[in-house]
Amino acid sequence: MRAQSVIAFFMYMLIACEESADLPLSSYDTNLVVVEGILTNESINHRIKLTRPYKTQNETPEPISGAVVTIGDGTTIYTLTELPAGSGEYYTPTLRAVTERIYSLSIQYNEKEYTAADSAVPVETLPALHYEQKDDAYILTFSPSGRDANFIDHILTWENTSACTAANCAGKVVYYDLKTVDVNDIYKPDKTDFTFPLNTAIVRRKYSLSPAYKAFLRSLLSETEWRGGVFDVQRDNVSTNLSEGAIGFFAVSTVVSDTTIIQ
Known part of the structure; x- marks a missing residue:
């Protein structure tokens, strides 16, 4: 009974301490x-x-x-x-x-x-393309491959098929495989699956990552796709290889590509 009371007390405190705060967001010219x-x-x-x-x-x-x-x-x-x-x-x-x-x-x-x-550093070969059926459509599935950090762009289109009944029949999915263990990546927020029909054409492009480019993407993802989950890291500026006064990244990469028709 006492344990239940303690749990109830902490649940009450968690709820009671929540307060909405609408703070104005300020912006200024950085000249960057x-x-x-x-x-x-x-x-x-x-x-x-x-x-x-x-x-x-x-x-x-x-x-x-x-x-x-x-x-x-x-x-x-x-x-x-x-x-x-x-x-x-x-x-x-x-x-x-x-x-x-x-x-x-x-x-x-x-x-x-x-x-x-x-x-640029060399790039490893593309792994096999994996996908599975979901309801009446298909979704891509991902798993790490190879030894080197990389990311793979997937450009999907079914514009020239009978399944194209909307204004937009294309999409892009990017899979990052940085070969790091980041708790905010493991527990990142869920994303809605991108679904596609039969006869979709998928063009894959795999990019190699230099050490500096990998560090940039890791810090960028920590501030974007990996943020909002159970474990967030402290906010920080995204790394860059630009000199003072500029941000972003200038990258050099080796690419391999292939095309698959889903049948």
């Missing part, structure tokens, strides 16, 4: 440059995106236009072109990044220079 960009071993025009930080949630970021952006690999310096003008998106000439070579990014804007560097 946000950098998003990744070079891969694919022979394409790679993109570097420059924006300002969000001031409010779900706001469209302000592009940084008119910057001079270059990438060097130790022997050649590539000048990027902003396309379209005013977009804040800068594209390299066609190039292919290779492993064990350091690539350096330089951004000159408003009489300041921001720099970063990264180097």
Whole structure:
């Protein structure tokens, strides 16, 4: 009886101590440059995106236009072109990044220079694609594979099938396999399963992670997808390889890909 009274008391205290607090959220101009960009071993025009930080949630970021952006690999310096003008998106000439070579990014804007560097590591082969039936559709299932940290992009589309009866018949699922043990990852909030029908085409792209890129993704996930579960870590700034005045990450990665039709 006494044990029941103690439990009831603590339950009462937990409920009684809850109080709603609607605090105003303040924002201010940090003048930071946000950098998003990744070079891969694919022979394409790679993109570097420059924006300002969000001031409010779900706001469209302000592009940084008119910057001079270059990438060097130790022997050649590539000048990027902003396309379209005013977009804040800068594209390299066609190039292919290779492993064990350091690539350096330089951004000159408003009489300041921001720099970063990264180097690609090899990527392991893609594991088998796993999925299972859920009601009248299918869902992807994931498990760690290989020894090295990586993430896998899954681009799914059934736009050209009879199952496409809505305006949007496509989606993207990303699986991060950082080879770390993080309690906030283990107990992260549940996400709604992304379901798809038969005859869906799935394009997978597996990215290798340099040690610095892995650290960036780990800190980013701790502040986003892994937050809100049973065990949260103390809030902190997401790591970066950019020089002072810029945030985000400039990454160089090795990629392998494949395509599967669900039948």
